[in-house]
Amino acid sequence: MYRILIVDDEPMALYSTAHTFPWADWGFDPPVLMTEAPAALDKLRTERFDAAIVDIRMPQMTGIDLIRLSGEAGLQTVFIVLSGYSDFSYVQTALRLSTFDYCLKPILPDAAQAALERLSGRIHDIRVGSDPAFLATLSSTAPLKPLFTQRGLPVPEGMLSMVLLSAEKPETLPPLLNGFQASLSFWVDANEVLLFTPMPEQALLSALPKSPDVRVCYTVPVLQDILNPVRQLQLLRQTMAEVQPGQAPVSIYVNDCSPTFFDMLNYVDEHLSDDLSLQRLSAQFHLNYTYCSELFRAITGATFTKYLSSHRMERARTLIITTPMSISEIARQTGYSNYNHFSATFKTYFGQTPGAYRTAHQEGSVR
Structure with a gap:
C-alpha cells in the first residue's frame, strides 16, 4: 500500500x-x-x-x-x-x-x-x-492509467474493480492489503481505504481480508472506460453503511455505463423469439462490437451467447409450467427453429427434457 x-x-x-x-x-x-x-x-x-x-x-x-x-x-x-x-x-x-x-x-x-x-x-x-481531495477530481474523463505509472505499477489494459475497506482502527488496514501489490490505494478518510485493482473477481475475493473488524464492498470488474470513480465511490460508501464488520464482502454492479447498452439488454429480453446476434445488435444500437462484447462480460458476468441462452431457457421454463402452449410452439417463441436443439439445450439447463419437466410441474399439459 x-x-x-x-x-x-x-x-x-x-x-x-x-x-x-x-x-x-x-x-x-x-x-x-x-x-x-x-x-x-x-x-x-x-x-x-x-x-x-x-x-x-x-x-x-x-x-x-x-x-x-x-x-x-x-x-x-x-x-x-x-x-x-x-x-x-x-x-x-x-x-x-x-x-x-x-x-x-x-x-x-x-x-x-x-x-x-x-x-x-x-x-x-x-x-x-491529501487523498480525499484528489479522489474528488477523478471522473470518467480522468484516466487512471497515469496514476498506475506514477506508483511504479503495471498499467492495466482491461477491467478494474474499486474496493472499499473500512475498519474502526485504521492501523489494521495497511497490513491487510499485501495481496494487492498491483493496485492503487487511497485513503478516503481516516478509517477507509479505496483500491483500484485489475484483479479478476475470483482472485479479488481470495485476496480480500478475512477479519471480524473489517467491512468490505467492491464493484464487479468493469471496463475502465465506463468507470466513474467519484460516482462509484459514492455508491460504495452508501453500500458500506449497511455492511456489518466481519460480514462477507458485498459486491455491486456499475450501472452507469452507456444507457444504450441497457436499451439493448431490454431489447434482447423483449425479442427472445427473434434471430439475435451480437454483431447485428451492436450495429443496430451503434455500439462497437468488441466494446459491446466486453460490456456483456462486465455487466452480466456472461458472454452474449450464454446470456441469450439462459434468458431463453428461463422464458421457456415459465411458459412450460404456466401455459398450455405446445413444446414446439414454446421452442419457436424462444428463438429455436430446431426442436431437437431446443430440447437438448433445455435438458442441459434443467436436467430434464421439456416434456418431462412439464409432467413433473404441471398436470393436464399439452405436447
Missing part, C-alpha cells in the same frame, strides 16, 4: 536495511533499492513514493542534498535518515529540512519496528489529508 525507496551507496548496507524492517507488518510494499542519489532523485520526481530511507554520506550527492532538493521540488515524500554518523550537526541539518526521523546504523530489529510504526502513522496522516 505504501511505497518506500532506500538509497545507500554501500550494497551490503542496502541489503541489510531492506531485510531488517518488517515492511508488510505496516502496509509497505517491498522497498525499491538504489545506490546512486542523483538517480534516486529522478525516480522520486517521476514516481510517487510515500517515504524514503537515505544514507548521509554518498558520492555525487549527499543524503542531505537529496532531501533538500526533494523539498524544493515540492515532493511529499517522508524521509528517514539512516546513517553511521551520530554527529549532531548532521542531525541538526536533517531536522531543519523536516526529516521525519534520524536513525543510526546498524539498526536493530526492535528499533526498525518502532521507526516503521511511527512512519506508517505519519504517512497515514498525510494521505488522509
Whole structure:
C-alpha cells in the first residue's frame, strides 16, 4: 500500500536495511533499492513514493542534498535518515529540512519496528489529508492509467474493480492489503481505504481480508472506460453503511455505463423469439462490437451467447409450467427453429427434457 525507496551507496548496507524492517507488518510494499542519489532523485520526481530511507554520506550527492532538493521540488515524500554518523550537526541539518526521523546504523530489529510504526502513522496522516481531495477530481474523463505509472505499477489494459475497506482502527488496514501489490490505494478518510485493482473477481475475493473488524464492498470488474470513480465511490460508501464488520464482502454492479447498452439488454429480453446476434445488435444500437462484447462480460458476468441462452431457457421454463402452449410452439417463441436443439439445450439447463419437466410441474399439459 505504501511505497518506500532506500538509497545507500554501500550494497551490503542496502541489503541489510531492506531485510531488517518488517515492511508488510505496516502496509509497505517491498522497498525499491538504489545506490546512486542523483538517480534516486529522478525516480522520486517521476514516481510517487510515500517515504524514503537515505544514507548521509554518498558520492555525487549527499543524503542531505537529496532531501533538500526533494523539498524544493515540492515532493511529499517522508524521509528517514539512516546513517553511521551520530554527529549532531548532521542531525541538526536533517531536522531543519523536516526529516521525519534520524536513525543510526546498524539498526536493530526492535528499533526498525518502532521507526516503521511511527512512519506508517505519519504517512497515514498525510494521505488522509491529501487523498480525499484528489479522489474528488477523478471522473470518467480522468484516466487512471497515469496514476498506475506514477506508483511504479503495471498499467492495466482491461477491467478494474474499486474496493472499499473500512475498519474502526485504521492501523489494521495497511497490513491487510499485501495481496494487492498491483493496485492503487487511497485513503478516503481516516478509517477507509479505496483500491483500484485489475484483479479478476475470483482472485479479488481470495485476496480480500478475512477479519471480524473489517467491512468490505467492491464493484464487479468493469471496463475502465465506463468507470466513474467519484460516482462509484459514492455508491460504495452508501453500500458500506449497511455492511456489518466481519460480514462477507458485498459486491455491486456499475450501472452507469452507456444507457444504450441497457436499451439493448431490454431489447434482447423483449425479442427472445427473434434471430439475435451480437454483431447485428451492436450495429443496430451503434455500439462497437468488441466494446459491446466486453460490456456483456462486465455487466452480466456472461458472454452474449450464454446470456441469450439462459434468458431463453428461463422464458421457456415459465411458459412450460404456466401455459398450455405446445413444446414446439414454446421452442419457436424462444428463438429455436430446431426442436431437437431446443430440447437438448433445455435438458442441459434443467436436467430434464421439456416434456418431462412439464409432467413433473404441471398436470393436464399439452405436447
